[in-house]
Amino acid sequence: MTLSRRVMVAGLGALAAPFVPPPPAPRPVAPGPPAVPAGRTPDQLARDEGFWSAVARQYRVSPDFVNLENGYYGIMPEPVRRAYHRNVDHLNEVNSRLLRTTYKDQADQVRERIATLLGVSMGEIALTRGGTEALQNLIAGYRRLRPGDAVMYTDLDYHSARYAMNWLRDRRGVRVERMAVPEPATHQAVLDAYAEALRDRPRVKLLLLSHMNNVTGLVLPVREIVAMARDRGVDVIVDSAHSWGHLDFTMDDLGADFAGFSLHKWMGVPLGAGFLYIKKDRLPDIDLAFADETYPGDDIRSRVHSGTLDVAPVLTVGAALDFHDALGGAVKQSRLRFLRDRWVHQVHDLPNLEILTPEDPAMYGTITAFRVAGHISEADNVAIAKELFDRHHIFTVRRGGPVKGDCVRVTPALFTSRDDVDLLARALRGIASRMRG
Incomplete structure (x- = not known):
């Protein structure tokens, strides 16, 4: 087919014109979470099963089992999942044009929102691919260690972060010290354990500390x-x-100068998103990542170098924070603690079932592990988790690390119902009784 000169000129003109990627086309999305009723305290709302049933309808979960292993990855509610799909499609359609133009401003908007919620400045936040990368960059980049110094962590700290601390032994010539968090744990027992460990190890200069x-x-x-x-x-x-x-x-509640965060756990952002925090006046104490030259040395983003990454999760952070804000952090916290209390208080009387968080609300959220006395091996706890799934269709996970033995971790979520944790309590009563006999 022969094209006319007018058509050809018009086509060439279109090619020469600057292209600005349009925003994703609006598409129908699931309604957001139900409005939080006025005049209700977070603790009162935590017990309102009708309200949380409406929240649960925002999540697509398998009906084939009760998922009480939500600590690995916090799934997206429907408004976030739909936003993520739009962002994946938009990235795929616009391609590198998005990455080289509007994405940078959008990423800064995400940083600003995170900073506002955390009560810090945007210049103290750098995006990462998850909490692990954030912690690894902070640990590996910490510049104030000298040969002969020591670093310290506990038996309950995250394994990838412990590996990074161990890595400092060969790279920085430091000693690696380990301590155990006391069992049973109380506020004072924990403070006393850290005070003793720091007093007895005066060469420690860097401490890894898990908030939860x-x-x-x-x-x-x-x-x-x-x-x-x-x-x-x-x-x-x-x-x-x-x-x-x-x-x-x-x-400010933490009072720390350095911290790593995940966004794909309890904020419900797609997998592959997190961030690190460095207090502004402490930035020089963390090295540039791989001598990064993308950003100047006084820009926190020079402390992360991830290469070309999937930006769709980052572009979806705003939708996840919208969902979080609609419920409110205090309301989420109260509901998650309520779910923990609901099952724990039904099994507290079992003499051979150890609950590994204390009855101090300041020292737990919804994650709580249990251990059956005398059954502390990896094999024992894998078997308990398997029985919960095979006989009761409850999904949990065995966890290792505590010096007093392995355990099974239970992690409800915002879509978890009161009936779900009641089912767990009944199952545990049967398991504990059988294993005591």
Whole structure:
């Protein structure tokens, strides 16, 4: 077919014109969460099963089993899932034009929203591909260690972060010290354990500290431990991967200068999103990532170098924060604690069932692990998790690490019902009784 000169000129003109990628076409989305009733406290609302049934309808979950293993990945509610699909499609359609133009401004808007919620400045936030990358960059980049110094972590800290601390032994010539979080844990027992460990190990200069650990769910008094460490000249890197979007707090509540966060756990962002925090005046104490030259040295983004990454999760953070804000951090925290209390209080009387978070609301959220006395091996706890699934269709996971033995972790979510955790309690009563006999 022969094209006319007019058509050809018009086509060439279109090619020469600057192209600005249009925003994704609006598409129908699922309604947001139900409006939070006025005049109700978070604790009152936590018990309103009708309200949480409406929240649960925002999630697409399998009806084939009760998922009580939501600590690995917090699935997206429907408005977020739909936004993610639009962002994936838009990225695929617009391609590198998006990456080289509007994405940078959009990423900064995400950083600004995160910073506002955390109570810090945007210049103290750098996006990462998850909490692990955030912690690895902070640990590996920490510049104030000298040969002969020591670093320290506990039996309950996240394994990938422990590996990074171990890595410092060969790379920085430091000693690696380990301590155990006391069982049973109380506020004072935890403070005493950290005070003793820091006193007896005067060469420690860097401490890894889990706000809420991924094994038992214990929440530590971070601000008090950070202050204690600072008095001894010890810097603290806080792992907040499990607490962000789960507990209601700001950075000031932690009092730390360095922290790593996940966005794909309790904020419900798609997999592959997190961020790190470095207090502005402490930026020089973290090295540039791989001598990064993309950003100037006084820009926190030079402390992360991820290469070309999937930006669709980042572009979806706003939708996830909208969902979080609609419910409110205090309301989410109260509901998640209620679900933990609901099943724990039904099995507290069992003499051979150990609950690994204390009855102190400041020291737990919804993650709680249990252990059957005398059954502390990996094989024992794999078998217990298997029985829960095979006989009761309840999905949990065995966790290792505590010095007193393995355990099974239970992690409800916002879509978990009262009936779901009641089912768990009944199952545990049967298992504990059989294993006691």
